[in-house]
Amino acid sequence: MTDGYYGSRAIPIEDPSELAAVQHIRDRLALVPQIAERWNRIARGNAGPRSELAFDDAVTHWTRVSSHVVHNLHHAVDCLRALSVLIPPEGELTIPYVAHFPVARSGLEAASTALWILHPDDPRQRIERHLRNLWREVSEEASFAGASERLAPEELLHLVDRQRKGQKAWKRKYVDQIRAVAARTGVADPTLGRYAIGFAEITREATVATGLPGGYGEMVWRMISGLSHPSMLRTVRFMARTELADREDGMLNMQITNDMQTLQYTVDALVLQLTTALDVLARRKLKIGIPLG
Known part of the structure; x- marks a missing residue:
């Protein structure tokens, strides 16, 4: 990859399918102000005193479920805002080479964690997931x-x-605290196991709450995790490449650029996990719950 090396430079997107993907991505990111405003409205509203979230908080005391969920959603919304700065939905556009992938990955992890904790209708399952994440x-x-x-x-x-x-x-x-809450609610104590939870499992199970197969979310998370690190092999697999020269000594000179389909999957996953988590949080704040413990 030495001959014809030009460092970093902008390459125009001309393929119609890639241009359509770019427009799809920009349409999604144009929703960011609306999503952020919705988050602010939901965050400002107090949970009803007999709501599911209020009862979840009561049994978890100072390690409240709501505090951890709110933190994760703040994190996710901030990452989505930053992503819309790196890839603005309007005006001139130069898509970064890889800088957007760590931002999107962090946001996806945060949104997925909030959704994963909140989604189960069984309050004991919500508490168990909260404790597993807290122990992590x-x-x-x-x-x-x-x-x-x-x-x-x-x-x-x-x-x-x-x-x-x-x-x-x-x-x-x-x-x-974790052991006391587990004993009070009759859920498994995560401190007794060697493994708490990882983001692959969290993202996979959270994706099910959006109505999609869990493997979709985990695949996206794994894909952009590799692109968030300086992995040449992952870059060659999931970025667009154009072969410029095949030398006699076996060295291949190629140009690597963003693959718009990969980026579209990434943005779609983050927006879907986040908006679904906001829906579920709003519901848990209003729906009458069952006291535990």
Whole structure:
């Protein structure tokens, strides 16, 4: 890939099917202000005192379901806004090479997590999913703290040692809370297992709530996860490529550009997961629930 190397440059889109995909993407992203405003309206509204969400919050106390769901939806809406800046729905357009994929992936993970927690009609299943996700977060924070201790330079070891005790107390507080909620509601205690939950499973199961096969969402998540990292193999598989020269020594000179179908799948998945999550949250705030615990 050395001969004819020109670095980064803009390549015009001329194929009719790709131009149609670009218009589809821009039409979707034109909905971002409307989606953001709807999110603000739903977020401002308090859950009814006898609603499903209110009862979910009551049984989870200070680790409330609603707090985690709201955080994830804030995250998803912010990512969608950022995506509409990278790919503006109006005016001149130069689509980034790969920068939009990490933004879309982060938004998809956040929207899927909120939808995954909220979707089950069985309140115990909602609580169980909330606890599994909470345990995932606690485990990741504990792992980060452990890595910080191992990697800290010698001159900071005294600070790390001081923080270690606080970190252990922090983790114990969350573990005790998770176990207490699990015992109160009769759901499985995730702290007893070796695996909590991962975004592949979350995205797959959340996609079912949109009416699509779960594999669709997981496929998109896996695809853009590879494109979010500097993976040459994933880029060659899921980006558009034009062969420029096939050299005698076996080296292939090619031009890599965005594949509009890949980008369309990405934007569609994020918008669908997010808008469905907003619908479900609004319903959980209004629908009369059953007390647990």
